[in-house]
Amino acid sequence: xxxxxxxxxxxxxxxxxxxxxxxxxxxxxxxxxxxxxxxxxxxxxxxxxxxxxxxxxxxxxxxxxxxxxxxxxxxxxxxxxxxxxxxxxxxxxxxxxxxxxxxxxxxxxxxxxxxxxxxxxxxxxxxxxxxxxxxxxxxxxxxxxxxxxxxxxxxxxxxxxxxxxxxxxxxxxxxxxxxxxxxxxxxxxxxxxxxxxxxxxxxxxxxxxxxxxxxxxxxxxxxxxxxxxxxxxxxxxxxxxxxxxxxxxxxxxxxxxxxxxxxxxxxxxxxxxxxxxxxxxxxxxxxxxxxx
Amino acid sequence: xxxxxxxxxxxxxxxxxxxxxxxxxxxxxxxxxxxxxxxxxxxxxxxxxxxxxxxxxxxxxxxxxxxxxxxxxxxxxxxxxxxxxxxxxxxxxxxxxxxxxxxxxxxxxxxxxxxxxxxxxxxxxxxxxxxxxxxxxxxxxxxxxxxxxxxxxxxxxxxxxxxxxxxxxxxxxxxxxxxxxxxxxxxxxxxxxxxxxxxxxxxxxxxxxxxxxxxxxxxxxxxxxxxxxxxxxxxxxxxxxxxxxxxxxxxxxxxxxxxxxxxxxxxxxxxxxxxxxxxxxxxxxxxxxxxxxxxxxxxxxxxxxxxxxxxxxxxxxxxxxxxxxxxxxxxxxxxxxx
Numbered sequence: 195x196x197x198x199x200x201x202x203x204x205x206x207x208x209x210x211x212x213x214x215x216x217x218x219x220x221x222x223x224x225x226x227x228x229x230x231x232x233x234x235x236x237x238x239x240x241x242x243x244x245x246x247x248x249x250x251x252x253x254x255x256x257x258x259x260x261x262x263x264x265x266x267x268x269x270x271x272x273x274x275x276x277x278x279x280x281x282x283x284x285x286x287x288x289x290x291x292x293x294x295x296x297x298x299x300x301x302x303x304x305x306x307x308x309x310x311x312x313x314x315x316x317x318x319x320x321x322x323x324x325x326x327x328x329x330x331x332x333x334x335x336x337x338x339x340x341x342x343x344x345x346x347x348x349x350x351x352x353x354x355x356x357x358x359x360x361x362x363x364x365x366x367x368x369x370x371x372x373x374x375x376x377x378x379x380x381x382x383x384x385x386x387x388x389x390x391x392x393x394x395x396x397x398x399x400x401x402x403x404x405x406x407x408x409x410x411x412x413x414x415x416x417x418x419x420x421x422x423x424x425x426x427x428x429x430x431x432x433x434x435x436x437x438x439x440x441x442x443x444x445x446x447x448x449x450x451x452x453x454x455x456x457x458x459x460x461x462x463x464x465x466x467x468x469x470x471x472x473x474x475x476x477x478x479x480x481x482x483x484x485x486x
Numbered sequence: 487x488x489x490x491x492x493x494x495x496x497x498x499x500x501x502x503x504x505x506x507x508x509x510x511x512x513x514x515x516x517x518x519x520x521x522x523x524x525x526x527x528x529x530x531x532x533x534x535x536x537x538x539x540x541x542x543x544x545x546x547x548x549x550x551x552x553x554x555x556x557x558x559x560x561x562x563x564x565x566x567x568x569x570x571x572x573x574x575x576x577x578x579x580x581x582x583x584x585x586x587x588x589x590x591x592x593x594x595x596x597x598x599x600x601x602x603x604x605x606x607x608x609x610x611x612x613x614x615x616x617x618x619x620x621x622x623x624x625x626x627x628x629x630x631x632x633x634x635x636x637x638x639x640x641x642x643x644x645x646x647x648x649x650x651x652x653x654x655x656x657x658x659x660x661x662x663x664x665x666x667x668x669x670x671x672x673x674x675x676x677x678x679x680x681x682x683x684x685x686x687x688x689x690x691x692x693x694x695x696x697x698x699x700x701x702x703x704x705x706x707x708x709x710x711x712x713x714x715x716x717x718x719x720x721x722x723x724x725x726x727x728x729x730x731x732x733x734x735x736x737x738x739x740x741x742x743x744x745x746x747x748x749x750x751x752x753x754x755x756x757x758x759x760x761x762x763x764x765x766x767x768x769x770x771x772x773x774x775x776x777x778x779x780x781x782x783x784x785x786x787x788x789x790x791x792x793x794x795x796x797x798x799x800x801x802x803x804x805x806x807x808x809x810x811x812x813x814x815x816x817x818x819x820x821x822x823x824x
Contacts, residue, residue, distance in 0.1 A: 224619065329497070330504030333800045333807075335762040342796050345784050346515045418627055426766055429631045430781070445632050449770075452639040463632035470627035478623070 225479020231472035239288035251278035252286030254437035262455045272457035274448065280457060284465050286439035291469060294355055294424045295417045301359040303413050306366025311405055313367065314374025315397045321371065328364035336361040337423055344432035351440075354424050354433040362420065366409050373405040380404075411484050415477030418470035425466050441466045490815050498808045505800045506558065510551050513793045563797075564790030568782060573794035576779060581798065582669035583653060584768070584775030586687075588760045590672075590695040592753065595702035600749065602703070603710025608737055610715060618707060625704030630763050634697045634770035641693060648693050651772035654686040694771040698764050702756045709752050713745035747817065751810040758803035 243249050247270075257277030265272045271280035313324040331339070340357035347353040377383065378401055386396050425442030427433040434440035441462040448458035525537040538544055545553065557564070563573040599622075606618040642650040649655070653671055662682045667674050672691070675684035717723065718741045726736045765777030772778065776795055783791035 224616070224623075326497075326500055326504065329501045330508055333501050333505050333804050334508075334796070335759050335799065335803060337765070338762045338796060338799050341765075341780070341784070342509075342512050342792060345787065345792060346512055422627070422629055425629050426631060429629075429766065430769075430784070432784075442629070442631075445629070445635070449635050452635055453643050456639070459632070459635060463629060463636065466629045466632065467624070467627055470629075471623055474623050474627050 224475050225482075228472045228475030228477075228479060231468060232476055235288055235469055235472060236292065238285055239292050242282075242285040242289055246279075246282035246285045248279040248282045251282040252439050262451070262458070264455070265457055271461045272455070274444070274458050275451070280444075280461050283439040283444060284441070284461050287441045287444065287462060287465060288469070290351060290434055290438060290440045291421050291424065291466070294351065294358070295420045295473075297355045298358045298362055298420045298424075299413050299417065301355070302362035303366055303409065305359070306363040306368075307370045307402070307406070307409055309363070310367040310370025310409075311374045311397055311402045314371040314376075314405065315378045315393075315401050317375065317378075321375075324367065325371065328367045331361065331364040332368075334361060336419070337426060340423060340427055341430070341432065344427050344430075349432050349435055351434050351438065354427050357427065357432075358420055358423055362416070365416075366412065369412055370405055370409055373408055374401050377401050377404045407484065411477065411480050414480055415474070417477070418473035421466065421470050421473065487815065491812065494808060494811055494815070498804055501804050502801055505797065505804070506555060507551070509793050509796050509800070510554055512796075513789045514547065514550075558797075563794045566783070566791040566794075567788040568786040568791065573790050576791065577776070577794055577798055579669065580774065580776045580779040583671070583773060584761055584764055584777065586670045586672055587691065587694055587768070587773055587775060588698060588757065588764050590691050591698035591760060591764070592702060592757065594695055594699035595706055595756075596753065598699070599703040599706030600710050600746075602707040603749075604714060604737060604742065606707065606711040607714035607718065608734060610711075615711075618711075622704040622707040625700040626708075628700055630697055630700070631766040631770060633700060634694065634767045637693050637697060638770060649686075649690050651770075652690055653774055654683050654690055690771075694764075694767045694773055697767050698760055701763060702753070702760055705752060705756060706749060709749050710745065713748050714741050717741040717745045747814070751814065754806045754810045758799060758806055761799055761802065 238245065242252065246252060248255075255278060257273070260269075260273050260277035261275055263269055263273040263277075269279050269281065271284060274280055274283065309324050309328075313321040334342075336358065339361040340354075343357035343360060344353050347356065383396060383400055386400055391400075424433060425440075425445075428440045428442030429446045431446065434443050436443075444462035445459050448455070448462075452459045525533045529537070543550075561574060563577070565571070566573050566576055569576055602618050602622065606615045609615045638650060641647045662680055664671065664674055664680055664683050665678045667677070672684060672687045674680070675687060714737055718737055723736050723741055726740050727733075731739070761776065764773075764775065765780055767773070768775045768777030769781050776799070779791065780795045782788070783795065
């Protein structure tokens with residue numbers, strides 16, 4: 195200790211560190227909750243055929259005599275209009291929702307990252323053109339453009355994936371472009387260029403891997419948004435259709451029964467809420483950790 | 487400033503042009519023949535040909551695009567296939583109702599979100615912070631259509647505290663007819679002193695506005711918290727603490743104002759998002775806005791109407807973005823050189 199701080203500093207510093215630690219601990223706790231929730235949901239989706247009490251009810255089975263039974267030991271979440279076990283359908287619905295989320299994030303992520311890294315490295319008019327095109331797509335709120343597209347295509351899970359991907363990639367293109375632009379000014383990129391490494395190799399071997407982290411965090415943050423948009427499209431009848439188990443569709447089919455048979459609508463709604471919440475909390479935690 | 491202004495305006499015009507082209511392309515992909523949709527399935531070949539000629543469907547695509555742009559600029563947004571009225575008139579009818587709903591929702595979101603963000607920043611890492619963060623996360627994660635159904639079932643159909651659907655009690659049109667000026671019912675009722683309709687509209691607004699407010703209140707609270715925490719770690723905050731100001735004073739007297747800058751631009755951006763989110767809520771509460779119009783248009787594959795709604799909201803979004811950038815350019819000169 196050669197430099198003595200101002201009076202009060204010794205007591206202030208540990209206190210500051212303590213509150214900071216507590217804040218981080220709280221944040222990590224919440225992110226951990228998100229990670230655990232998400233792990234449970236992914237497991238439930240993967241194991242749906244094994245753990246669903248009535249696996250056939252995830253599809254087109256009907257049991258008219260057992261229609262709209264309230265929750266009980268035999269049917270924890272009750273049964274729907276045609277007597278299917280709601281718990282089984284909620285479990286199978288997790289498969290549909292996660293499939294859509296993963297597919298959209300992969301498609302939009304790949305398209306966005308490739309265009310973004312090219313724009314960021316090339317700069318000049320290439321960057322201008324790509325950025326103006328992303329501006330156009332960004333001008334449509336995601337749900338609106340997906341709505342317009344879903345009307346045009348036939349309603350199905352594939353349609354939902356295509357429609358949302360089309361609205362989702364520009365975010366990643368923008369983000370990657372700005373990161374890639376700054377990576378491209380770094381020394382190792384200059385060295386590669388001087389050594390005569392061809393531009394495509396520089397872009398995909400050197401710039402791309404070094405520009406990925408922010409996009410990966412953003413992708414994890416966006417899972418919730420994709421799931422909400424997909425559920426909304428299905429709710430509007432533009433997505434999955436019978437007999438697929440899909441949460442938004444289940445809400446739509448049961449909505450007139452809310453007053454009398456609440457479980458038909460409440461269970462899939464809460465499933466959407468919890469899944470989106472898990473994604474959002476986990477993504478927030480990752481972003482905070484990255485920002486440190 | 488002038489150079490920044492012209493550059494930013496030029497960009498916005500380019501984006502709007504792109505939006506028009508993209509809308510046109512999507513609408514050309516629609517399955518089914520718009521002429522059949524308009525003339526009806528039992529139309530004679532001559533009637534069909536007349537409809538095709540009327541919509542210019544016989545021209546080549548570039549010519550159709552050119553005509554489309556020319557008509558748009560001339561204020562002709564096409565004729566709706568299901569209301570049989572000019573789309574522009576339909577939008578003039580529906581948009582103010584959506585504006586009323588989303589406006590009310592944003593007021594709620596600001597009034598709820600900013601104080602919650604301040605409280606979370608003040609008690610950072612403690613219980614109030616954690617609970618506010620969890621509830622704001624829940625608010626942005628809840629599916630709006632489900633929340634709308636739940637609140638409607640609970641508070642309207644169940645407890646009967648609020649009306650179930652609609653914009654105001656239609657019987658009031660007979661007892662105290664409304665003079666329409668702005669098409670925003672609450673505003674028209676207020677300025678013409680039509681208290682029965684005003685009261686009825688406000689009662690009808692509560693539930694749908696609360697549902698739409700969920701998402702923006704969540705993001706506003708999160709943004710306010712983050713901006714305040716960053717602002718209160720700056721040098722000026724240290725000086726204020728050294729001068730003996732308490733933590734609450736540092737936050738609300740000194741840090742809040744600069745921290746609100748990003749929050750304000752956020753509000754402009756969630757506005758357009760909330761209009762679209764409101765589509766789902768309008769469908770549940772039968773609110774006579776853009777969402778219900780869009781839903782009807784989708785059901786009847788009414789291309790001109792869908793294109794009209796899409797264009798209107800996209801342009802709104804571009805304008806909101808532009809406004810944010812210009813205001814920030816005025817406040818903060820550094821923005822202009824970006």
